[in-house]
Every structure is written in structure tokens, then in C-alpha cells.
Amino acid sequence: MQALAIALVLACGVAILLTAFGMYRALDETRRAYYERNRFADVFVQARRVPESLLPELRAIPGVQMLEPGIVGNAILDLPDRVATAVGHIIALPANNVHQLNVPLLQSGRYPEPSSNFDVLVNEPFARAHGYLPGDTISINLNGQKRALRITGTVQSPEFIYTIGPGALMPDNAGYGIIWMPRPTTAAAFDMTGAFNNLAIKLASGVRPETVIDAIDNLLEPYGGLGAYDRSRQQSDAFVSAEINQLRGMAVVLPPIFFAISAFLVSMVMGRVVALERSEIGLLKALGYSNFEVCLHYLMLAGLVAVTGIVIGWVAGGWLARNLALQYAEFFEFPFLIFSVSPWIYALAGLAALLTTILGATRSALTAAWLAPAIAMQPPAPPSFKRSVIDVAMDSARLSQPTIMILRSFVRWPVRSLMTSLGLAMAVASVVASAFFNDALDAIIESAFYESNRQDAMLLFAQDVPLGALQDVRRLPGVLQVEGQQYHSAILRHGARQKTVAIEARFPDPDLSRVIGADGAVVNVPPGGIVLSERLASQLDVTIGDALDAEFLTGKRETLSLTVSQIVEQYFGLGAYVDLEYVNTLFRQVPQVSVVNVALDETRTDDLHEVLKGIPKLASLVMLSDTRRSFDETIEENIVIMNTIYITIAVLITVGVAYNGARIQLSERARELASLRILGFTRAEVSYILIGETLLLAILAQPLGWLIGAGIAKAMADGFTSDLYSIPLVLKPATFASASLVVLTATVASVLIVRRRLDRLNLVAVMKTRE
Amino acid sequence: MPETVFRTEGVTKVYDTGNVKVFALARVDLALYSGQLTVLLGPSGSGKSTLLNILGGLDHATEGRVWFRDLELTNLPDRQLTRYRRDYVGFVFQFYNLVPSLTARENVQLVTDVAPNPMPAAEALELVGLDHRMDHFPSELSGGEQQRVAIARAIAKRPEILLCDEPTGALDSSTGVQVLEALRDINDRFGTTTVVITHNAEIRKMAHRVIFFQDGKISRVEQNDTLLAPSEIAW
Structure with a gap:
């Protein structure tokens, strides 16, 4: 049971390492392969209108290996299965449907005929959200003209691994679709015949984007260039990168915590095992076993625990990594997933777990090795206590003897006490660090949706409109x-x-x-x-x-x-x-x-959508009321998952530390506690001594845990901050209270399990034996 | 005849160790009297400790009945046995069983804090001649001193009975004598009914009664008319 508790903590470290690393590698590799196969561009730029005659000059910029001019624009969609308006992001298909860069991957159906002004491709998630199949028809409002479009196929694109509409804060696959349309039709719709407004550029290998960006900006300035940017500002890639970085951070930060705790637990338990097996050690040595063999025996014992933990961790981690990576692949629109946790990651996780365990066992193993056989076969000297300053304080506090016993043991083994507290503090910190996220997101939602952006919808126009348009909008229904x-x-x-x-x-x-x-x-x-x-x-x-x-x-x-x-x-x-x-x-x-x-007026939004579908200049519409709702829902879902994971972790750590701590207490104090029972102490009174120390350490661990948790929360908040968003450091008393509640409850449960062993203490044996 | 403190009727204790049944006690009938110091004498495994455990409320007999005055201990549940030990019994063990993290005084206070009518811890330690070592931890005391602290701890609650299991077993002769003197003194001063287990035959000379054990049975009982002082005993 003790060994299992340690093995489980160790398994956690191994599993998290595998999961985080596995997912990180899977996402990174998948993205790399996807970008490479589908020739994802390195530099992007939008402009108002650039004549195609400028292309030779652009191509001549040193460092540019390949470029593809495009036409993009937004338009309002009228979908047969949806009352609300949706926004379509229109992209012109290249001539003959041959992409140079950002090549979409056909998932179903076929490409439109290049001359067709009716057929389109749509992105897979949009089709999925509506259940569209090749052959289905949707309506679009292009330049004031409502026209029908037939879907001939669905695609996924490296440009849209993470799809988020203009002005939106969350992906909305039903309300925002990417539509690839034959070039002539698109050019006509956006008045781009002989021109383009979007450029994707592939750089020659080794060329830094900055050098090319300046040249492009200079060339495009007269044509309304909006500033070229590299992948770091490409919306989809920025989100994927942020996620990958988080996974990498998780792989680096979390496993060492678990390994450190297991090392401590191993050291504590092995110390006790060696103390209990003292006479056996003496006997083995008397029989001729060498110091090395004795040392090896205990290291191997620890190794056995490590191997159990490693195997559990491998299995759980491998399974988790694969499933979570699959979920990621679905959340991010990857057409395939390269998932191979390479053997060296397994080996690394196993080695790290094995090393920390062995490290934890070394001191005890060496103690066993150095024990002289004659001394080993005698009982150990009783632990010596000395009066200290603390005793003066305890005298004046008039504490009961059991309380004094608890406090003296605490002072007598300060490192062990401190490490136990630290272990429990890490459990508290784990809950604080995850619960902090809820509060931070609440603060974000409150600030973003209820204080700053209080509008229910935003109407985005393709071009600036005179102020009079405000009155027109005011007259719209609802x-x-x-x-x-x-x-x-x-x-x-x-x-x-x-x-x-x-x-x-x-x-x-x-x-x-x-x-x-x-x-x-x-x-x-x-x-x-x-x-x-x-x-x-x-x-x-x-x-x-x-x-x-x-x-x-x-x-x-x-x-x-x-x-x-x-x-x-x-x-x-x-x-x-x-x-x-x-x-x-x-x-x-x-x-x-x-x-x-x-x-x-929420009751009249359907009427409003009906009218909006026919407004020609409207390029996009953001329904903030919907965003608010989906934000709340998504976050709630994520938070339940996250809290479950972190609370499980906290409980595992707590049980590992508190259960082992109490077991060792019991083992060391068995004789003492039995003597007290003989002297007439009740079970409850004796339990107090056993449980008291662990609980005292758990209570002392709380403020420390809060502090560490706040530190981790701060690090996470800083780590998550990017150009896309930032996480405020919001720490509420309730967060600390709930973290303490989880850990203290788990501590009490752990020590109560150990306490039950008190009932089976053999009082008679104590009378006769010497420890 | 003094008042009977303990009485047993056909007490039998069988240890079932797998295939073999060991009769630790076989139908023992016995009476112990108030104020007397009784020595239970016999070789290892003769059943004297088993009897002491049953009298002290640490163990139940397999068969037979046991009374402490009018209180029948035979089938008393754990909670009441604890109460019985707490209120009436003082124990002294061969290996002292002091709490290493408590000083001599605190070890005694362990008991005085929960007993209904205790003497001050300092007084108990004075009785065993350790008033000058009160603030020392067990690791700072000699074996004899530790055993005397254990005696002080046992008597501090003014128990009616004092059960001592090989109290000198781990001590050399002269230290052992000091411990026996402390026991003698307590018995004289407070009239505490005292039972001492030993396999050291010399110690019988200081007892009012000596009960000899052999193979789980009482082989004979001796009455001493003249008691030797512990200082006159040597081994």
C-alpha cells in the first residue's frame, strides 16, 4: 500500500511527462509536416488593391522563393438551416485550381470548375457544423447581390488550423465559414480583376522574414498595404504556437515536482524499512554478505517501486497522450495526426523516475551498507532529545503531554517535517494554480463582456460608411x-x-x-x-x-x-x-x-438577421451575445476537466505524503502508543498523537501552499500572456479555502486509514519485546 | 486473612499457532490479596506473563473467569478494560517503555494528567529518588534510572495494584536492587498490591507470597514469614 502510494505519485510524474511531451511533439510534428506538405507561407500581407503588374517586382525581392497573389474578402451568408446571419471569408482559387502556397487539402467532393461562378469549396469544420455535403447550396450576399453557391467539396487548410472570425474572440464554425471560390467570380465580386489584395510568400531557406517584410511594405505602400507579417502574427499559427508552448512548459515544470515528491517519499519510507530490518541486516552481514550487496538490495527494493510507477506511468501516459493529441487534432483542424511518442521519451521518463527514486533511497541504502554487523544486531539507541528554546515556550503554554510529544518530534526531525509540509504544500499549490484559472477567466469575461464590450452585436462594413448609416442601422428591427x-x-x-x-x-x-x-x-x-x-x-x-x-x-x-x-x-x-x-x-x-x-432587443434578433442578410455593404457581423454564451459554455467545460485533473493530482500527492507520513509515524511510535494504551489511554487519545503530527504539518503546509500556488499562478499568468491575450492574476480567498479543504480532507482520510491499524496494536507483544 | 483483590477460576489460555496449540495457562485457580507483594516465579514460557497480562486487562483468557474485586474482567469490552487499567493498574515493564520525547517529569505527567486522584509528578519522582533528574530525557538516564522513572509513572496515579513484568530483567545486580527498593518502599508506604514477575529466584525473598509456575500451571505457593530487604538480596 505504501509502495503503491509512492508508485502512483511517481506514475503521475511519468504520465504527465509523457502526455505533455507526447502531445507537444505530436502537435509540433503534425504542424511541421502539415505546413511542409501543404506549403504554408512564411510571410503574409493584405493590401487594398495591388495591380498584378507589380508581381515581377515583388518576386524579385531577394529572399522570396515563391509567392502567390490572392483575393480575399468577407461577405454575409444566408444559410438555409440558420436564421442568424453567418460570415463567409472568401478566398479566390488560383487559376486552374493549382495552388502555389497554403494548399488546401480536399476532404470530400471535388474542386469547382475554374470557370464556374456558382461552385465553391468550404472549410471542413463549417460544413460539419451545418451537416453540408457536396451538392448542397447556400446563399451569399456579394456586392448587394444575393446569389446561390453550390458546395462541390470540403477542404482543410494550413491557414485555418484555428479559425476565428474578424472581431470574434472564439471560434464559431457555424457562424464563420471559409469559402474558396473560382478566381474570376471572386475578382468580379470584389472588383479585383487584374489585381489582388492578399499575398502569401515563401522565403528561401535561411532568409529572415524581417528583411523581406520591409521590402514588401515599401513596394505595397502606394496600394494600401496593411503591413506584412510573419507566421507569428498569422492568427491560426499564433494560437497553435501558444498551445504548443504551453504544453512544452507543462512538460518542463510539472514532472520534476512529482519526481521530487516521490524521491522524498522513497527516502522517508526506505529510512524506516532499514530501521525495521536492522537485525536482518546484521544477520546478512554476519552470514557474509558484503556492504555492496546490502546496499544494492535496498536500492533494488526502491527500484522495484520505481519500476511499478514507471510501468503505470507509461501505460497511463501513453494512453492519455494519444487521446489528448487526438482531441487536439480535432480542436485544431489538422487533417492528420503524427503521433509517435518516440522510445527515447519513454526512456527519458523512465530514467528520470528511476534516478529520482534511487536518489531518494541512496541515503538509507548507504546507512544499511555502513552498519557494522555487531551494532546492527543490537537494538538502535533511543532517539536522543535535548531541551531547547522551544521547550521553554512549551512549558509556559502548559501543553498536554501528547501535544508535547507531537511538537518535540516535529522539532527533532525538522527536515522530515519540512519536506512533509512542503509535499502537502505542493498539493495545495496544485489546486490553487488550477482554481486561479477560473477566477482569472471570470475576471476576463467580466471585464471584456460586461464592462468593456457591452454591445450585443458589431456590424462590420466592407468600407467606411458615412455617419448617416448609424441612423439607418438604428431603424433596423430590434x-x-x-x-x-x-x-x-x-x-x-x-x-x-x-x-x-x-x-x-x-x-x-x-x-x-x-x-x-x-x-x-x-x-x-x-x-x-x-x-x-x-x-x-x-x-x-x-x-x-x-x-x-x-x-x-x-x-x-x-x-x-x-x-x-x-x-x-x-x-x-x-x-x-x-x-x-x-x-x-x-x-x-x-x-x-x-x-x-x-x-x-433579444426577442427580435431573428427579424434583424433577416434584414442584415440583404445589406450589401455589410462584410461581417459579430454577435457578442452568442460569443458570451459560447465563451461561458466552453470555459465551464474546460474548467470542470481542468479542476478534476488538478484535484486528482492534489489528492494523489496528499495521500502519498500523508499516508506514508502517518504509516512511518505509526511504525516509529508503535511501541510508544502501545505503552500509552497499557497505561490506560483510550484509542482516541492515542490516535490524537498519531494523527496530530501529520495534521499539524498539513495545517502548516496551507499558507506555504497558498504562497507557492500564488507563485505558480503568477508564472502561469505571465507565461500565457501573448499578443493575443493576457491572463490576470486573480486570487480570491475562496480559491485558497477550497484548495485547503481538498488537501485537508485528503490528509484526514489518509491518516484515518492508518489510524485503523492502531486498533490492531498488539499490547502484549510490546510488554515483552525491545524494539 | 487480607481482602482478595484478584481471583481466577480455571483460567486457561491457548495460543493457536497454526497446527500447534500451545497451552500458556492451563486451568489456573488463584487468589491475590490486598497490600501483599507477590512474586510469580518460574522459567520462561511457564505462563506467568500470560497471567499478568490477563490480570492487567491486556489479554482475555480462552477459558475460565477472572475478577478484580467485584469486577469481572473475563469478557469486559475494550473500552471498559481501558478504563480499568487507567483507574486501578500501574504497569512496570522490563524495557521501561518510556516515551523518548518526554522528560522524566513529563513521562510521569502522562499518567497524572489522566488519572482521577494522582500525586504530583515531582513527588512520584522523589519517591524513587530521582527528584534531581526530573528534566532529563530517557536517553540521558541510565537503565536503572529509566526503570525508576517507569515505577514513578506507574505509582503516580496511586494505583491499587502494581504489575511488574521482569522489572530488573535488563539491569545489573546493584541497579536492580535500587529498583526493588523502590517497589518495596511503595508497597510499604501505600499498601499497593504488587505483583512482580521474575525468573530470578533470589527476589522471592522480599515477597509476602511466592507463586511458582511450571508449564502453565501453579506448581506450588510459598508464604514468607520474614521478608528480606532488597539490599540483602544479591544475584
């Missing part, structure tokens, strides 16, 4: 309130640092989409000022009052100097905000907006 804003791609520069971002321009005192300061009040941007999110400010190394240059990639592509007027904490994206009226004045343009935020 619309209660409207607010306009603009998005501008821009490069922000401060000193040597620069960042390409989407600046939001807003009217003062908005009610729906707001920027909230630390004090909870709405932040307005003064004319000539810019409000930045904290992460963006730190990336640009600016503080309030600093001036930075904003090179707008839209409109007249002017560069303005703006003063940082405030820095706010935000969890999604890299927010930058300016005053809309100021921008309109500066750009010397009639007041216009590109996005309309609306508050809706």
Missing part, C-alpha cells in the same frame, strides 16, 4: 441603441520599437463599447492623444505623457504624433484607442465609421 467606431491598421513607433496594431477610433463617452480605467470609469481619449493597453505600452516602452508616431496604413496613410494619455489593463489583444472626431478632422474626411456597435 436595434435599441447604436454607436459607431472605426478600425485603422497602423504601425506605432516609439524609438527603436514598433508594433503593427488595429487602432480603434471612438466617439467620446460611449455607452456600449468602452474602455474602462483602473477606477472603473470610462476612459475618453483627448484629441491628439492615444490610450494604450498595458501590454502594448510595455512592448513599446512608453508611459503616460510620452509621444509616439502612428503610421496609419489606411486612408491617406498619414503619420501622426500622438501623446499617450492613459494606459489601461486589458486581457484581449493589444488595444489602442484614439478619438474618432479627431481622426476624421485630421484625415480631412467627412465623418464616417467602419463598425457599428448595437444593443439589441
Whole structure:
């Protein structure tokens, strides 16, 4: 049972190592193979309209190996099986359907005839979400013209491993589809005949993206180039990378904790085993066994525990890794999964587990080896105690003798006490670190959806529309309130640092989409000022009052100097905000907006969707009310899974530490406790001594666990922070309380199991024997 | 005739060790009297410890009946046996069984804290001549001193009976004598009914009664009219 408890903790370390490494390798390898086979581009750029005549110049840029011009655009879809509008991201198929780069992989059906203005391919998840098969028909609103499209096939694409619509925060496969359309039709729809607005570039091997990016930006500037970027800013790849990095982090951080705890447990238990087998050791040596053989015997005993743990860990880890990797492959749209946990990872996990176990057993094994046979066959000297400063304190506290026994043992073996506490603290920390996530996500949802983005929907137009459009939208069915804003791609520069971002321009005192300061009040941007999110400010190394240059990639592509007027904490994206009226004045343009935020009467959304499907200039629609719901649902699901995993881990650690601790207590104190029973102590009184020390250590472990948990939470929050999102460090008293509750309950259960052995103490044997 | 403290009727104890049944006690009838110091004498395995365990409420007889005064111990449940030990019985063991993490005084306090009418721990230690070693831990005391602490611990609750299992078994002669003197002194001073197990025949000379054991049975009982002081005993 003791050995099993240790083996299970060890197995946890092995399994997590295998799982995290296995999944990390599987995702990384799968992605690499997918990108390579389907020629995923290295650099991407969008522009307003670039004539095809510019292609030779672009191709001539040193470092460019291959490039593929494309046409992309968004359009509103009218789906037969859906009342709400959906958004289609349209991509032109290359001439003759021969892709140079970002080659989609046909999953079903066939490519459309290149001349067809009716047939399209759709991405597999979109088709799956609606149950579409080749031959089905959907409607699209292209340039004010509603037309039917026939699906001829479904594909997966390396560009859309993780698909997320414009302005959306979560994937919505039913509401956002990728549609590949024959080039002539697409060009006609978006007025791109003889031109393109999207470019994918493959670099020659060894070429750094930055060198090519500058050249491309220079060439595309006159054509509304929105700034070229490498894979790190390609949305799908950025999400996959973030996930892969997390897995790698998990593989590096978690297993050592389990190995360290098992090493400690092994050292504790083996120490006791050697003490109990003292006379046998003496006998073996008297019979002629060498020190080396005795040492080896105990190392092999520990090795046996290790092997049990390793095998359990291998089996569980191998199974978990495969299943989780399969789930990942489904969550991310990979057409295949390369899953091979190479033998060296198994070997590494096994070796690490074996080494830590042996390390834990070494001290005891050496003690056994060095024991002189004559001394070994005599009983060990009783543990010596000395009065210390603590005794003075205990005297004045007038403690009961059993309590003194507990405290003296605690002080007598400080390292063991500390390690036990530390082990239990790690269990607490495990729960804190996972529960923290719930609170952090709650804070994010509260901030993003209930304080900042309070609108029910966002209407995104293909081009800027005059302010009068606000009134038109206001008159749509179910619309209660409207607010306009603009998005501008821009490069922000401060000193040597620069960042390409989407600046939001807003009217003062908005009610729906707001920027909230630390004090909870709405932040307005003064004319000539810019409000930045904290992460963006730190990336640009600016503080309030600093001036930075904003090179707008839209409109007249002017560069303005703006003063940082405030820095706010935000969890999604890299927010930058300016005053809309100021921008309109500066750009010397009639007041216009590109996005309309609306508050809706929920009962009339169906009517609204019906009308929206026919609005020609509408490029995209984000239903924030739906996003809120799906966010809540997804998070709830994930949190249940995550909490289950971490609580299981915490319970395993606790049982491993507390059960073994109490068993050793019992073994060491058996004689003492039996004597007390003989002296007339009741079972409850004797149990107090046995349970007391472990519980005291468990209680002392709580604040330490909270502290470590908070530290891990902080590390996780920092680790998760990327350009896409950040996780706030939210730690609530309830989190600490629930962590302590889990660990203390598991501790009490463990020691109670051991306590039952007290009932079987042989009082008579104690009378006669000497330990 | 003094009052009877313990009485047994046909007490039998059988240890069932697989195929072999060992009769540790075979139909023992016995009476022990108030205020007397009785020595149970006999070779190893003769059944004296088994009897002491049954009298002390640590073990049940396989057959027969046992009384402590009017209280029948025969089938007393664990909870009441614990109560019985706590209120009436003091134990002294061959290997002292002190708690190593408690000082001499604290070891005695273990008992005085839970007994209904104890003497102060310091007084008990004074009775065994250890008042100057009260704050020492067992590891800082000699074997004789440890055994005297054990006696102090046993008598501190003013038990009616004191059961000692080979109290000098682990000690040399002169240290053993000190321990016996402490037992004699307690018996004289408080009239505590004392039972001492030994296989050292010399010790019988200090007892009021000597009960000889052989093969799980009482072989004979002697009455001493003149008691030797422990200091007159040597082995």
C-alpha cells in the first residue's frame, strides 16, 4: 500500500511527462509536416488593391522563393438551416485550381470548375457544423447581390488550423465559414480583376522574414498595404504556437515536482524499512554478505517501486497522450495526426523516475551498507532529545503531554517535517494554480463582456460608411441603441520599437463599447492623444505623457504624433484607442465609421438577421451575445476537466505524503502508543498523537501552499500572456479555502486509514519485546 | 486473612499457532490479596506473563473467569478494560517503555494528567529518588534510572495494584536492587498490591507470597514469614 502510494505519485510524474511531451511533439510534428506538405507561407500581407503588374517586382525581392497573389474578402451568408446571419471569408482559387502556397487539402467532393461562378469549396469544420455535403447550396450576399453557391467539396487548410472570425474572440464554425471560390467570380465580386489584395510568400531557406517584410511594405505602400507579417502574427499559427508552448512548459515544470515528491517519499519510507530490518541486516552481514550487496538490495527494493510507477506511468501516459493529441487534432483542424511518442521519451521518463527514486533511497541504502554487523544486531539507541528554546515556550503554554510529544518530534526531525509540509504544500499549490484559472477567466469575461464590450452585436462594413448609416442601422428591427467606431491598421513607433496594431477610433463617452480605467470609469481619449493597453505600452516602452508616431496604413496613410494619455489593463489583444472626431478632422474626411456597435432587443434578433442578410455593404457581423454564451459554455467545460485533473493530482500527492507520513509515524511510535494504551489511554487519545503530527504539518503546509500556488499562478499568468491575450492574476480567498479543504480532507482520510491499524496494536507483544 | 483483590477460576489460555496449540495457562485457580507483594516465579514460557497480562486487562483468557474485586474482567469490552487499567493498574515493564520525547517529569505527567486522584509528578519522582533528574530525557538516564522513572509513572496515579513484568530483567545486580527498593518502599508506604514477575529466584525473598509456575500451571505457593530487604538480596 505504501509502495503503491509512492508508485502512483511517481506514475503521475511519468504520465504527465509523457502526455505533455507526447502531445507537444505530436502537435509540433503534425504542424511541421502539415505546413511542409501543404506549403504554408512564411510571410503574409493584405493590401487594398495591388495591380498584378507589380508581381515581377515583388518576386524579385531577394529572399522570396515563391509567392502567390490572392483575393480575399468577407461577405454575409444566408444559410438555409440558420436564421442568424453567418460570415463567409472568401478566398479566390488560383487559376486552374493549382495552388502555389497554403494548399488546401480536399476532404470530400471535388474542386469547382475554374470557370464556374456558382461552385465553391468550404472549410471542413463549417460544413460539419451545418451537416453540408457536396451538392448542397447556400446563399451569399456579394456586392448587394444575393446569389446561390453550390458546395462541390470540403477542404482543410494550413491557414485555418484555428479559425476565428474578424472581431470574434472564439471560434464559431457555424457562424464563420471559409469559402474558396473560382478566381474570376471572386475578382468580379470584389472588383479585383487584374489585381489582388492578399499575398502569401515563401522565403528561401535561411532568409529572415524581417528583411523581406520591409521590402514588401515599401513596394505595397502606394496600394494600401496593411503591413506584412510573419507566421507569428498569422492568427491560426499564433494560437497553435501558444498551445504548443504551453504544453512544452507543462512538460518542463510539472514532472520534476512529482519526481521530487516521490524521491522524498522513497527516502522517508526506505529510512524506516532499514530501521525495521536492522537485525536482518546484521544477520546478512554476519552470514557474509558484503556492504555492496546490502546496499544494492535496498536500492533494488526502491527500484522495484520505481519500476511499478514507471510501468503505470507509461501505460497511463501513453494512453492519455494519444487521446489528448487526438482531441487536439480535432480542436485544431489538422487533417492528420503524427503521433509517435518516440522510445527515447519513454526512456527519458523512465530514467528520470528511476534516478529520482534511487536518489531518494541512496541515503538509507548507504546507512544499511555502513552498519557494522555487531551494532546492527543490537537494538538502535533511543532517539536522543535535548531541551531547547522551544521547550521553554512549551512549558509556559502548559501543553498536554501528547501535544508535547507531537511538537518535540516535529522539532527533532525538522527536515522530515519540512519536506512533509512542503509535499502537502505542493498539493495545495496544485489546486490553487488550477482554481486561479477560473477566477482569472471570470475576471476576463467580466471585464471584456460586461464592462468593456457591452454591445450585443458589431456590424462590420466592407468600407467606411458615412455617419448617416448609424441612423439607418438604428431603424433596423430590434436595434435599441447604436454607436459607431472605426478600425485603422497602423504601425506605432516609439524609438527603436514598433508594433503593427488595429487602432480603434471612438466617439467620446460611449455607452456600449468602452474602455474602462483602473477606477472603473470610462476612459475618453483627448484629441491628439492615444490610450494604450498595458501590454502594448510595455512592448513599446512608453508611459503616460510620452509621444509616439502612428503610421496609419489606411486612408491617406498619414503619420501622426500622438501623446499617450492613459494606459489601461486589458486581457484581449493589444488595444489602442484614439478619438474618432479627431481622426476624421485630421484625415480631412467627412465623418464616417467602419463598425457599428448595437444593443439589441433579444426577442427580435431573428427579424434583424433577416434584414442584415440583404445589406450589401455589410462584410461581417459579430454577435457578442452568442460569443458570451459560447465563451461561458466552453470555459465551464474546460474548467470542470481542468479542476478534476488538478484535484486528482492534489489528492494523489496528499495521500502519498500523508499516508506514508502517518504509516512511518505509526511504525516509529508503535511501541510508544502501545505503552500509552497499557497505561490506560483510550484509542482516541492515542490516535490524537498519531494523527496530530501529520495534521499539524498539513495545517502548516496551507499558507506555504497558498504562497507557492500564488507563485505558480503568477508564472502561469505571465507565461500565457501573448499578443493575443493576457491572463490576470486573480486570487480570491475562496480559491485558497477550497484548495485547503481538498488537501485537508485528503490528509484526514489518509491518516484515518492508518489510524485503523492502531486498533490492531498488539499490547502484549510490546510488554515483552525491545524494539 | 487480607481482602482478595484478584481471583481466577480455571483460567486457561491457548495460543493457536497454526497446527500447534500451545497451552500458556492451563486451568489456573488463584487468589491475590490486598497490600501483599507477590512474586510469580518460574522459567520462561511457564505462563506467568500470560497471567499478568490477563490480570492487567491486556489479554482475555480462552477459558475460565477472572475478577478484580467485584469486577469481572473475563469478557469486559475494550473500552471498559481501558478504563480499568487507567483507574486501578500501574504497569512496570522490563524495557521501561518510556516515551523518548518526554522528560522524566513529563513521562510521569502522562499518567497524572489522566488519572482521577494522582500525586504530583515531582513527588512520584522523589519517591524513587530521582527528584534531581526530573528534566532529563530517557536517553540521558541510565537503565536503572529509566526503570525508576517507569515505577514513578506507574505509582503516580496511586494505583491499587502494581504489575511488574521482569522489572530488573535488563539491569545489573546493584541497579536492580535500587529498583526493588523502590517497589518495596511503595508497597510499604501505600499498601499497593504488587505483583512482580521474575525468573530470578533470589527476589522471592522480599515477597509476602511466592507463586511458582511450571508449564502453565501453579506448581506450588510459598508464604514468607520474614521478608528480606532488597539490599540483602544479591544475584
